[in-house]
Amino acid sequence: MTTRDSGPSTYAPVRISARAALRESFASSLAAPVVALLTILMVAGMCASVLLTSGRAAGTQQSVIASIDSAGTRLIVVTAKSGAGLSPEVLDDLGAVDGIEWMGAFGAASDVRNGAFERGTRVPMRFAWTTDWAPLGITGPEYASDGVVFGTPDTLETLGVLNNYGSVVDDQGRRYSLSTQGEMAPHLAFLEPLVLAQQRQVSADDLVSVLVIVASRSDLVSPLSATIESMVQGNDPASVSVDTSDTMAALQGLVQGQLGDFGRSITLGILLVTGGLTGTVLLGMANIRRKDFGRRRALGASRGLIISLLLMQTAMLASAGALLGSVAASIVVVATNAPLPSFNYIAGVALLALGTALASSLGPAIYAASREPIKELRVP
Amino acid sequence: MTGFESLASDGLQFAYDKANPVIEGFDATFSAGEVVAITGPSGRGKSTLLYLLGLMLAPAGGAVRLNGEDVSHLSDRSRAHIRATQFGFVFQDAALDQTRSVLDNVLETALYRGKSRASQLKRATSLLEEFGVALRAQAKPGQISGGQAQRIALCRALLSEPNVLLADEPTGNLDGETTALVLAGLRSHARSGAAVIVVTHDPDLVEHCDREISI
Numbered sequence: 001m002t003t004r005d006s007g008p009s010t011y012a013p014v015r016i017s018a019r020a021a022l023r024e025s026f027a028s029s030l031a032a033p034v035v036a037l038l039t040i041l042m043v044a045g046m047c048a049s050v051l052l053t054s055g056r057a058a059g060t061q062q063s064v065i066a067s068i069d070s071a072g073t074r075l076i077v078v079t080a081k082s083g084a085g086l087s088p089e090v091l092d093d094l095g096a097v098d099g100i101e102w103m104g105a106f107g108a109a110s111d112v113r114n115g116a117f118e119r120g121t122r123v124p125m126r127f128a129w130t131t132d133w134a135p136l137g138i139t140g141p142e143y144a145s146d147g148v149v150f151g152t153p154d155t156l157e158t159l160g161v162l163n164n165y166g167s168v169v170d171d172q173g174r175r176y177s178l179s180t181q182g183e184m185a186p187h188l189a190f191l192e193p194l195v196l197a198q199q200r201q202v203s204a205d206d207l208v209s210v211l212v213i214v215a216s217r218s219d220l221v222s223p224l225s226a227t228i229e230s231m232v233q234g235n236d237p238a239s240v241s242v243d244t245s246d247t248m249a250a251l252q253g254l255v256q257g258q259l260g261d262f263g264r265s266i267t268l269g270i271l272l273v274t275g276g277l278t279g280t281v282l283l284g285m286a287n288i289r290r291k292d293f294g295r296r297r298a299l300g301a302s303r304g305l306i307i308s309l310l311l312m313q314t315a316m317l318a319s320a321g322a323l324l325g326s327v328a329a330s331i332v333v334v335a336t337n338a339p340l341p342s343f344n345y346i347a348g349v350a351l352l353a354l355g356t357a358l359a360s361s362l363g364p365a366i367y368a369a370s371r372e373p374i375k376e377l378r379v380p
Numbered sequence: 381m382t383g384f385e386s387l388a389s390d391g392l393q394f395a396y397d398k399a400n401p402v403i404e405g406f407d408a409t410f411s412a413g414e415v416v417a418i419t420g421p422s423g424r425g426k427s428t429l430l431y432l433l434g435l436m437l438a439p440a441g442g443a444v445r446l447n448g449e450d451v452s453h454l455s456d457r458s459r460a461h462i463r464a465t466q467f468g469f470v471f472q473d474a475a476l477d478q479t480r481s482v483l484d485n486v487l488e489t490a491l492y493r494g495k496s497r498a499s500q501l502k503r504a505t506s507l508l509e510e511f512g513v514a515l516r517a518q519a520k521p522g523q524i525s526g527g528q529a530q531r532i533a534l535c536r537a538l539l540s541e542p543n544v545l546l547a548d549e550p551t552g553n554l555d556g557e558t559t560a561l562v563l564a565g566l567r568s569h570a571r572s573g574a575a576v577i578v579v580t581h582d583p584d585l586v587e588h589c590d591r592e593i594s595i
Contacts, residue, residue: 014461014494024491031479295475298436299536300464300492302457373436374428377471 016305025312035285036317039278039357043321044328046274046353051329051341053270054263055349058341074101074218075187076225077243078211078232082108084239086208086232088129088199093231094213095131099220104130104188106210112149112195114159115167115175121158125149125170125195127206135185136196143200149176155193156180168195188212267349271356279360282314286368293368294376303369310365311358318357322350384466384543385447386411387433387575393441394425394432402428405442408593410544410575415566417589418579424595426579427472427548433577434467434546435459446544464492468537470547474529476521476536482508483517486535493540500539507535511561527554534562538569545569545576551585563588 029036080086088105109124128136137152144150149168151159159168161178168178176197184192191212199206213228215221225244232240286293293306326346333340388409395401402425410416410433418426431437433444435452444452451462463469468489476485483504490500508514511531516524524532530550537545545566551559563585570576570590578589586592 014464014492016491016494017496020491020496023497027480027484031477291475292477295471295477296488296492297460298434298463298469298471298475299489300460300462300467302460302492304457305460305492374431377473377475 014302014305021309021312022316025309025316028309028313029317032285032289035281038281039314039317040321040324042274042278042281043318043353043357044325045321046270046278046356047322047325047349048329048332049270049274050267050349050353051326051346052332054266055329055341055345056333056338057263057266058345074215074221075244076213076215076221076228078208078213078228079241079243080207080209080211080232081239082207082209084207084232086211086240088202088206088208090208090211090232091129091131094228097224097227099216099224100213101216102130102132102135102212102214104128104132104136104212105208106191106212107199107207108209110170112159112168112170112176114161115169115178117160120160123151123155123159123168123193123195125168125176125197126210127199128196129199129202129206129208133198134182135188137180137182137184138196138198139181144198147176149178149195149197151178151180151195152182152184152192153180154183155195158193159195187214267352271352274353275356275360278357279363282310282361282364283367286310286364289368290371291376293371294373297369297371298373298377306369307362307365310368311361314357314361314365315354318354321357322353325353326350384412384573384575386445387544387577388445388448389429389433389442390445390450391442392429392432392439392444394428394437394439401440403432403439406595410577412543412573412575413570414590415570415576415578415588417586417592418577418595419581419586419592420595426595429595430546430548430577430579433544434469435463460492464489465540466543468540468542468545470530470533470537470545470550472548472552474521474526474533476529476532478521481518481520482513482524482532485521485532486539488536489540504535504539507538508532511535511565512558527558530554531558531562534565538565541572541574543574545574547576547578547580549580549582550578551580551582556584559584 091103091105094100094103105128107127109126111122112125113122114120130136133139138150153164156164156166156178159166159178164180166178167175169175178195211232213224215224221244225242229242232242296306326349330340330346386409389406392403392406393401394403406429418429420426428437432439435444439452443450446462446466451459477488486504486508487497487500490497505514505517508517511534513528513531513535516528521529530552534550537547547566550566551562554562559582566576566578567588578585580586
C-alpha cells in the first residue's frame with residue numbers, strides 16, 4: 001500500500017478557468033436546446049419589443065428634437081432703434097457670456113442698387129461686425145478691402161448682378177464692388193436680401209440696429225435673452241426689443257419629457273413582463289434538471305459554482321438573443337422608414353435586456369444550487 | 381500536506397424528523413487501504429450514512445473526521461471542496477448526466493477540482509479501457525446498459541484518485557463477470573492507499589471486503 005496525499009489542510013476555493021466555465025456553460029446550453037432557444041427568443045423578443053415601441057418613440061423624439069433644436073429656435077434677435085445708442089462693442093461684452101454659439105451685429109440699412117443701371121431693385125446694405133463670417137456666407141480668409149461688399153447669390157440675383165461679380169451704388173452715389181462667396185446659414189436667411197459691408201473696427205459713430213445671437217442650446221435661450229436684455233438696454237428701454245424662440249424651446253422640452261416618459265413606461269413594462277417570463281422558464285428548467293444539480297453538488301460543485309455556471313449560461317444565451325432582437329428590430333424600423341434610434345440607445349436596450357435576463361435567472365440559479373444531493377439522488 | 385490515514389465517524393447522529401432518528405451514535409473508522417462493507421436491512425439508513433460520511437448531509441450530532449479533523453461542520457464551500465478533491469462517489473443508479481457523452485460524464489469532476497479537461501483526458505480514457513467501456517465513450521447514457529452505466533460511474537469516481545471512495549450498491553446492476561471487474565477495481569484503489577466504503581446487499585461483494593459493518 002502506498003501513502004496518499006490528503007490534500008491541503010485548509011480548503012481554499014477551487015479556481016476554475018474562465019475557458020472551462022464557458023465550455024461547461026455552452027455544453028449545458030446545448031444539452032437543453034428547448035430552454036436555450038426559448039431564452040434566446042424571449043430576450044430577442046424583449047429587445048425587439050422595446051426597440052419597436054419605445055425605440056421608435058425615441059427615434060421620433062430624436063428626429064423631432066433635432067428639427068426643433070435647429071439653430072433657428074436658438075435665435076435671439078435684438079432690434080435697436082436709432083436712439084438706443086447700441087455700439088458694436090457690445091459684441092466684446094457678450095464674448096464673456098457663456099452659452100453663445102454665434103453673434104453678429106448689423107448697422108442701420110441703407111439701400112443700394114445695381115451699379116450697372118438705374119432704377120434696379122433696391123436692396124438694403126448694412127455694416128456688419130462679427131468674429132465668425134462663415135454663417136453670413138463670407139468664407140474668405142481675410143477681410144475684404146474697403147469698397148468691397150458681399151451678397152449671397154440670391155441677393156445678387158435680386159440686384160440683377162450676374163456672373164457673381166458686379167457693383168452697387170447707394171443713394172449718395174457711392175459705388176462698391178460686389179461679389180459673392182456663399183450662402184447664408186439658414187437661420188440667418190431672414191436677414192436677406194442683404195448686402196454686407198465687413199467692418200474690421202468700431203468707430204465712435206458706429207451703431208447697431210440689429211444684433212443676432214445664437215444660443216448653444218435651446219434651453220439657454222430664455223436665461224440668455226434676460227442677460228442680453230439687461231446688457232443692451234440703455235437709457236431708453238423702449239428703444240430696444242429682444243425677440244426669442246421661447247415657445248419652440250418650451251415645445252422641445254415638452255416633446256423630450258412626454259416622449260421620454262412614454263418610452264420609459266413602455267420599456268419598463270416590457271422588461272418586467274419578459275423578465276418574469278424568462279425567470280419562469282429558467283426556474284422550470286432548474287426544476288426539471290434538479291437531479292442534475294443534486295449530482296453536481298454531490299460530486300463537489302459548490303453552490304457558488306453552480307450559480308456562476310447558470311448565470312454564465314444565461315449571459316451567453318441572452319447576448320445571442322439581444323443581438324438577434326436588436327438586428328431584427330433595426331431591420332424592421334429601417335424597412336418601414338421609421339426613425340432609427342441612435343446606436344447608443346440600441347446598445348443600451350441590449351444591455352438592459354441582458355441585465356434583466358441575468359437578474360431574472362438569479363432566483364432559478366439559487367434554487368438550482370440549493371438542491372440537496374440526498375433528496376435528488378436517493379433511489380426510493 | 382500530510383498523508384491520508386483515515387475517515388472516521390464519531391458518535392454520528394442524524395434524523396429526517398426528530399421523532400424518528402435514522403443514525404444514532406455511529407462510530408467507525410475507515411482506514412487507508414481497506415475496503416469496508418456497510419450492510420443491513422432496507423430502511424436502516426445505510427445510504428443516509430454514506431451521504432453523511434460523504435459530507436453531503438450535516439449530522440445532527442457527532443462528527444465526521446478526515447485524518448482526525450472534524451470536517452462535517454465546515455462551511456458548505458469547504459465541504460464541497462473536500463467532496464471534489466478527496467472523495468469519489470458511486471451512486472445507486474449511477475446518476476449519469478443523460479445529456480452528455482460517457483466520456484464527458486467521466487470527466488465531469490475535473491471541472492469541480494479546477495483541472496482542465498485536457499489534463500484528465502488520458503486518465504479518463506485509461507479508466508474506460510480498464511473497465512471495458514472504452515468503445516462506448518461517445519455514446520449517451522441512454523444508449524448503454526445499466527451495468528455499463530455503473531462502471532462509468534465508477535470511472536467518474538476514480539478519475540480524481542480520491543482518498544475516500546463511497547459506493548452505494550455499486551454491483552446492483554451487474555452480472556458476475558462485471559461484478560468481479562468492479563470489485564477488482566475497488567480493491568486496486570484501496571491498495572493505492574484509499575479507504576473504500578461500500579453499501580451493499582450483495583453477499584458476494586461483502587465476502588470480498590476486508591470488513592463488514594452491519595447497522
